[in-house]
Amino acid sequence: MSSGIRETERDKIFLACNYIYVFLAFLIVFYPLVYMISASVSDPKEVASGAMWLWPKGITLEGYKRVFENSNIWTGYGNTILYTVVGTAVNLLVTLPAAYAMSRKDFVGRNFFMAMFMVTMFFSGGLVPTYLLVKQLGMMNTMWAVVVPSAASIWNIIVSRTFFQSSIPKELQEAAQIDGCTNMRLFLKIVLPLSMPIIAVMALYYGVGNWNSYFSALIYLNDAGKYPLQLVLRQILVLQEMAAQGGGAIDTSTAAAMNSKAEIAALVKYAVIIVATVPVIAIYPFLQRYFVQGVMIGSVKG
Incomplete structure (x- = not known):
């Protein structure tokens, strides 16, 4: 006989909603950080045109220099x-x-x-x-x-x-x-x-x-x-x-x-x-x- 507490359908739905919420919150916080890091080493023209939206494009270290x-x-x-x-x-x-x-x-x-x-x-x-x-x-x-x-x-x-x-x-x-x-x-x-x-x-x-x-x-x-x-x-x-x-x-x-x-x-x-x-x-x-x-x-x- 299992001693664990059995999860109801409501518990599973609630848990799934929590995971979705945490994942969305992570994306909201994480994306600006990745964007700033990528923009700091990307060609400014790529950033200004919107071509660079996540990963670096036209990598340059001129900004840090x-x-x-x-x-x-x-x-x-x-x-x-x-x-x-x-x-x-x-x-x-x-x-x-x-x-x-x-x-x-x-x-x-x-x-x-x-x-x-x-x-x-x-x-x-x-x-x-x-x-x-x-x-x-x-x-x-x-x-x-x-x-x-x-x-x-x-x-x-x-x-x-x-x-x-x-x-x-x-x-x-x-x-x-x-x-x-x-x-x-x-x-x-x-x-x-x-x-x-x-x-x-x-x-x-x-x-x-x-x-x-x-x-x-x-x-x-x-x-x-x-x-x-x-x-x-x-x-x-x-x-x-x-x-x-x-x-x-x-x-x-x-x-x-x-x-x-x-x-x-x-x-x-x-x-x-x-x-x-x-x-x-x-x-x-x-x-x-x-x-x-x-x-x-x-x-x-x-």
Whole structure:
């Protein structure tokens, strides 16, 4: 007699629908990645005409050559790495202590502070007041103008708080306090080592956000030497669009030159996107185990 559970027709249909849904979701995510990789090594004319829609055609590495030779792209790359590392460190320094404090039931006024945090999720100061504040603090055209205004995400604080409430036993904290452990030492020596899943999740969330961020740099930075990679990429896209739209009465040689520049810009665009995406894709496998565990604990329990 089999001990397995017998699947009904409805179960089989439901399972088949799930497989179809997962397969379609995979195609939706996978196709743009393959297209960008193929476009970055294909002849720009093949890409522009639509002849290249999946696999590379007229393979050329001119785009990557231009990327590696462009000093502005490498400067932007270095700036993005700096902003991401420093920004993520600041994010974690603000988010984790705040979340742990909100998770402690003996923290006086935690409901009031949590309510104040929640207000900022729905109402912000606005772009103009924030710009004036950053300017008055003397942070214009500095790294801190990019890092400090986005130092904490209230949603991430809530997720981290839920993790601390559901995963750090209250008895462990009480035992440590009985042994004379201070709150700071309890947090640094006991709570943080037990919280690697949520630390990895927050580091990945904040890191990806900082890596892809460009709006703060666009508003607060004036020096092109401090632009992140995403802002450099935006300039390439804008220049490409301007070259493509440049009409008017022009001779054949000028039109050909503009066409050539537009094609090279398109090739560089896809190459830069690939170069900018590789670090995040390379880091994720090392954090995947912690990421899945942290997300499940932080969102399901509590």
